[in-house]
Amino acid sequence: MSDLNKYEILSKVNYPSDIRNFDVTQLKQLCSDLRNYLIDTISEIGGHFGGGLGTVELTVALHKVFNTPDDLVVWDTGHQAYPHKILTGRKEALQTIRQLHGISGFLKRTESEYDTFGAGHASTSISAALGMAVARDINNQKRKVIAIIGDGAMTGGMAYEAMNNSGLIKSDLIVVLNDNNMSIAPNMWQISNYFTEMIAHPDYNKVKGQIWQLTGKLDHFGDRVRRIAARLENGIKAVLTPGMLFEALGFRYFGPVNGHNVHQLIKIFEQVKGMKGPVLVHVLTQKGKGYEPAENDIQKLHASTPFDKLTGKALKKSGGNPSYTFIFGKALVEIVKENPNVVGITGAMPDGTGLDILQKEFPKNCFDVGIAEEHAVTFAAGLATQNIIPVVAIYSTFLQRAFDQMIHDVAIQKLHVVFALDRAGLVGADGPTHHGAFDLTYLRMIPGIVLMAPKDESELRDMLYTAVKYKAGPIALRYPRGAGLGVKLKEGFDLIEIGKSEMIREGKDAALLAVGSMVNYSMKAADILEGEGLSCEVINMRFIKPLDYEMLDEAAKKFSKIITLEENALVGGFGSGVLEYFSEKNYKTDVLRIGLPDHFIEHGTQPELHQILGIDPSGIAHKTKLFCENRTAIHEVTV
Numbered sequence: 001m002s003d004l005n006k007y008e009i010l011s012k013v014n015y016p017s018d019i020r021n022f023d024v025t026q027l028k029q030l031c032s033d034l035r036n037y038l039i040d041t042i043s044e045i046g047g048h049f050g051g052g053l054g055t056v057e058l059t060v061a062l063h064k065v066f067n068t069p070d071d072l073v074v075w076d077t078g079h080q081a082y083p084h085k086i087l088t089g090r091k092e093a094l095q096t097i098r099q100l101h102g103i104s105g106f107l108k109r110t111e112s113e114y115d116t117f118g119a120g121h122a123s124t125s126i127s128a129a130l131g132m133a134v135a136r137d138i139n140n141q142k143r144k145v146i147a148i149i150g151d152g153a154m155t156g157g158m159a160y161e162a163m164n165n166s167g168l169i170k171s172d173l174i175v176v177l178n179d180n181n182m183s184i185a186p187n188m189w190q191i192s193n194y195f196t197e198m199i200a201h202p203d204y205n206k207v208k209g210q211i212w213q214l215t216g217k218l219d220h221f222g223d224r225v226r227r228i229a230a231r232l233e234n235g236i237k238a239v240l241t242p243g244m245l246f247e248a249l250g251f252r253y254f255g256p257v258n259g260h261n262v263h264q265l266i267k268i269f270e271q272v273k274g275m276k277g278p279v280l281v282h283v284l285t286q287k288g289k290g291y292e293p294a295e296n297d298i299q300k301l302h303a304s305t306p307f308d309k310l311t312g313k314a315l316k317k318s319g320g321n322p323s324y325t326f327i328f329g330k331a332l333v334e335i336v337k338e339n340p341n342v343v344g345i346t347g348a349m350p351d352g353t354g355l356d357i358l359q360k361e362f363p364k365n366c367f368d369v370g371i372a373e374e375h376a377v378t379f380a381a382g383l384a385t386q387n388i389i390p391v392v393a394i395y396s397t398f399l400q401r402a403f404d405q406m407i408h409d410v411a412i413q414k415l416h417v418v419f420a421l422d423r424a425g426l427v428g429a430d431g432p433t434h435h436g437a438f439d440l441t442y443l444r445m446i447p448g449i450v451l452m453a454p455k456d457e458s459e460l461r462d463m464l465y466t467a468v469k470y471k472a473g474p475i476a477l478r479y480p481r482g483a484g485l486g487v488k489l490k491e492g493f494d495l496i497e498i499g500k501s502e503m504i505r506e507g508k509d510a511a512l513l514a515v516g517s518m519v520n521y522s523m524k525a526a527d528i529l530e531g532e533g534l535s536c537e538v539i540n541m542r543f544i545k546p547l548d549y550e551m552l553d554e555a556a557k558k559f560s561k562i563i564t565l566e567e568n569a570l571v572g573g574f575g576s577g578v579l580e581y582f583s584e585k586n587y588k589t590d591v592l593r594i595g596l597p598d599h600f601i602e603h604g605t606q607p608e609l610h611q612i613l614g615i616d617p618s619g620i621a622h623k624t625k626l627f628c629e630n631r632t633a634i635h636e637v638t639v
Ligand SMILES: Cc1ncc(C[n+]2csc(CCOP(=O)(O)OP(=O)(O)O)c2C)c(N)n1
Pocket: 051, 054, 077, 079, 080, 120, 121, 122, 149, 150, 151, 152, 153, 154, 180, 182, 183, 184, 287, 347, 348, 349, 371, 373, 398, 401
């Protein structure tokens, strides 16, 4: 681990108050130390990387000019806030970031008073900051409120809802647009192209220069002339500058400013600090700034596992089983080859979802809509009305955003939209904002939807194929983050009968009814239990909706002990569905539900979390044994 003493200035800084008397030379040195410390640490332990390297100067300038934590700085998403964490009392703790019991990779109110608003999902900062600004007005306080939002996060509709409302309310609010022209993938923000073109246009620069010259010359005239000139300048600026869109929404626009010039940033923040009403400062940054491998391949180094500092290459040996994501991406390409009416849709996550493979092979069949999950779903619904088959590939956690669209735009109209939910279950280091803990709950309640979870990557392929062939309405499959089980993949695909489970191990003492990732764990648990004299049947449920009622009827007759297993919140999940059915049928079978408890689960590796929660094979075996012996199986967990 990095010895902090080797960073000359940073070693003396623990909180923002330590930098407020620094001169520009010291601040520049601090920026250099911050950057080196980030590179040294993240190359060793992994984590989000590119975004933070791009916000070093911005972070320093904000904490220098504003009186944090009394002034409220609200970061969007949070992956770019590592420099902020370092400057706000978490310098040493950075070395534990995203690790079990370490600090979070995102913003977290319980972690620091400087983290004014929890984040992880994008596009929330302006709304939250406006709420804080209005609360400040109600409470008669004086503090400043500053939101920092990336150009990627600006593809999310909520940012516009918030700006529109800010323009109406006119509360004092500073929004910093951190524009690096990148999301994780190349950004889908149309306005970004418009900025780039406008700023580069010679006429814009000529006229801008002339306005400034003119207003400079007018300085020696009287007040009235200066006021008219200022109005004129604002008027012309509004029409000619990239800020005209923001001005239309009621913001005063400043910029663009070089986001790696700490001196300029301080100057502009000092200038806007006392202004009335909503202000937008447009800051141009470079993702990965100061680290060549990241500057050259920023998509790869948005977030990373540990890597070689010199080359930027991952340290982890490649090999291992292909991921569910990769298998999904490849399978979709095979399906599109067969049926060109199938299209893939991603919300700014082509690499994360495996749709990058489709994007390369069939670019016309692939749509990256930006961080706009709500739009993605309704866009898919529109496509489905015209007999196109959309496969919407969104992480379980991000699809939460589009719940109403799934009900209102897709399910009520029984439209054939395929939902591919990656990262279902616990995702590991990203923690509670990113765990896919709720999709079985929020999908299971939607009338008419079909909801599946594959036991392995081969079944994922068949389920995707089945979903594309199924015409009767919405159909979803959910699968976990990470490597598949390494099962052999067959050529082509098989249709799976809707609503039919698969018995994969016979037993006589108890039945383990398992969903998705829990099938493999249940098989291992059954092995352990066999050794302890307990014979367990294992059923791969395949379908959470519709449930295999025939199988449930038989199981209820055959077994006095049934255990349901899912990597989803127990509240409202698969096990709840089984209990609802048993209650309707008045079955008296004892049911133990194993899954995620009713609290948010912190970050750690997937195996660590599974073990702590008692949903790994030995935990399952332990709970099952207690249950079968009529002893309590309630597992107290602290994660
Ligand atoms: C609702 C939602 N969808 C997707 C993501 C995944 N995601 C995390 S960061 C990111 C890109 C953000 O781009 P930008 O706001 O420009 O920040 P930058 O990384 O460029 O600093 C995306 C798509 C997310 N966090 N939230």
